[in-house]
């Protein structure tokens with residue numbers, strides 16, 4: 001069995017392009033589930049799965065509550081809902097108050113995933129204009145998981161990756177276009 | 193043992209204490225959200241760990257409201273998901289208008305924004321006077337707020353937009369008076385609304401219901417508890433009654449899925465099909 005069981009990704013402003021850059025190169029037999037919290041307008045109607053799915057070889061869909069997380073699937077938090085993972089690795093949704101003005105909140109996803117997956121989690125924080133995600137990334141690290149932060153120089157909005165760097169939680173600071181390779185190398189190293 | 197695992201034990205012991213001592217059973221709620229809320233409670237009370245609160249939960253008289261308040265977070269909006277209110281207006285209310293009297297039950301009414309939205313719909317469609325609306329929740333302070341009919345001023349812009357998108361026939365401002373930082377909703381909206389404490393997990397059938405709205409509550413429950421509560425809803429609905437759920441909730445995987453037909457599957461509006469033994 002490999003070293004990791006899941007990947008969580010958080011992003012905000014500029015997130016669509018960044019997500020495409022990370023997901024599009026991944027092969028269809030990518031062996032882990034990928035859970036994504038991307039800030040979006042509450043009334044954007046959930047168009048993101050379709051847009052991302054168009055060029056991606058993984059199965060991209062909006063996260064549904066109680067669904068099991070499956071390898072090679074990408075689960076996106078619905079607009080205006082928090083996405084969480086339970087310890088039995090099924091998905092949950094909530095309409096609890098916004099956290100750092102955000103719902104979905106990256107911290108909410110990361111904190112629950114850190115509890116559920118422990119050392120077996122990879123957290124990735126991409127472009128964004130607020131500090132959501134840094135606290136969650138710290139928790140992933142404290143639980144023994146691995147944290148990748150997009151190099152702010154390659155980010156459309158630097159605040160989000162920078163605030164993770166500021167509290168020193170990045171195991172790897174990686175240029176956007178190199179993130180897929182880094183991700184695959186982790187998976188090969190451990191899962192081969 | 194990992195810190196997260198110790199934390200899980202604390203949560204489990206806390207929920208057991210709450211159940212045994214006060215009779216409120218949250219053990220079948222989806223755990224990840226419950227954990228977050230209990231962390232909030234611990235912080236608010238200035239403690240480090242949930243374990244420290246357990247003795248207080250058992251012994252201090254004023255703990256229960258505090259705990260219930262933080263475990264049942266009443267988050268809501270007026271005309272949230274406007275398309276759903278539009279569909280209620282266009283597809284469901286015309287059917288209800290054929291009944292001489294109409295009972296509506298809104299379970300999990302929080303601070304009331306949704307039930308007032310419904311009242312506005314009923315007025316505009318001419319059904320209000322023959323309708324009784326029962327709005328229930330387990331959070332008593334939320335119910336008290338709902339009864340006051342007060343909404344924060346800064347939300348009104350979004351709510352007005354939602355109202356129009358829901359097919360509103362006038363302006364939302366026809367239904368409130370602005371006062372300082374908040375607005376007071378028209379008193380006549382609540383004439384036929386009864387606000388009450390009701391726990392869908394523990395309490396029984398509430399009334400003979402023609403339309404049951406329960407939105408964004410089932411997502412907090414385990415699959416088994418969802419099933420149990422949906423069965424309660426089924427038992428409450430008259431033959432041909434309507435059930436309206438939150439936009440990311442479903443009955444498809446529940447054991448009573450076959451008892452309902454979708455009126456609009458994507459908008460989560462269902463109709464209770466007649467079964468022979470149903471009233």
Ligand SMILES: C[S@@+](CC[C@H](N)C(=O)[O-])C[C@H]1O[C@@H](n2cnc3c(N)ncnc32)[C@H](O)[C@@H]1O
Pocket residue numbers: 095096264265266267268269272299300301302303306328329330331334390391392393394406407408409438
């Ligand atoms: C997220 S709010 C939903 C409010 C509104 N229906 C909406 O969608 O805008 C959920 C509400 O359910 C209430 N609730 C939680 N557990 C409940 C139970 N067992 N019985 C009745 N209400 C409950 C909470 O107090 C809270 O007010």
